[in-house]
Amino acid sequence: MYVKELFYGLNPKNRPKLSTFENKYGYNKMLIEQNINIDSSCEHHFLPIVGHAHIGYIPNKKVIGLSKINRLVDYYAHRPQVQERLCIQILKDLQETLEIEDVIIVINAKHMCVSSRGIKDKSSFTTTIEYGGRFKDIEFRNSFFDSLKFKVEE
Numbered sequence: 001m002y003v004k005e006l007f008y009g010l011n012p013k014n015r016p017k018l019s020t021f022e023n024k025y026g027y028n029k030m031l032i033e034q035n036i037n038i039d040s041s042c043e044h045h046f047l048p049i050v051g052h053a054h055i056g057y058i059p060n061k062k063v064i065g066l067s068k069i070n071r072l073v074d075y076y077a078h079r080p081q082v083q084e085r086l087c088i089q090i091l092k093d094l095q096e097t098l099e100i101e102d103v104i105i106v107i108n109a110k111h112m113c114v115s116s117r118g119i120k121d122k123s124s125f126t127t128t129i130e131y132g133g134r135f136k137d138i139e140f141r142n143s144f145f146d147s148l149k150f151k152v153e154e
């Protein structure tokens with residue numbers, strides 16, 4: 001179970017193939033994939049980290065299939081993790097794959113090692129934010145955060 005499911009992301013062979021496509025339609029504004037499931041485990045206690053990632057990027061020459069972003073998040077989440085490193089690993093991979101710097105990622109997650117043992121705080125959660133390129137600009141970052149308020153009926 002640990003090798004095949006929970007920690008399958010430790011094996012580089014399991015990294016999803018992120019086939020990219022030429023940005024034919026020339027879409028060059030922000031693209032945001034939000035509410036991506038985070039299903040991870042903390043490396044200190046092997047207890048679940050659960051939450052959501054929100055990722056934005058500004059395409060240049062390449063785009064990738066939307067579900068590939070979810071698959072990449074799932075891959076890096078499925079190994080013993082700390083949330084800060086998870087955030088950075090996903091950002092760097094997307095920057096390399098898309099050959100751009102303009103990527104931002106926010107992760108909100110609850111850590112069972114905080115809610116179910118020790119302090120047993122059931123309400124707190126952890127937010128990590130990483131970004132590069134144009135997202136270093138506060139206005140760009142804010143327009144990304146504004147878009148996170150959008151909701152789609154399920």
Ligand SMILES: [Zn+2]
Pocket residue numbers: 042043044045046047111113114
């Ligand atoms: Zn922990």
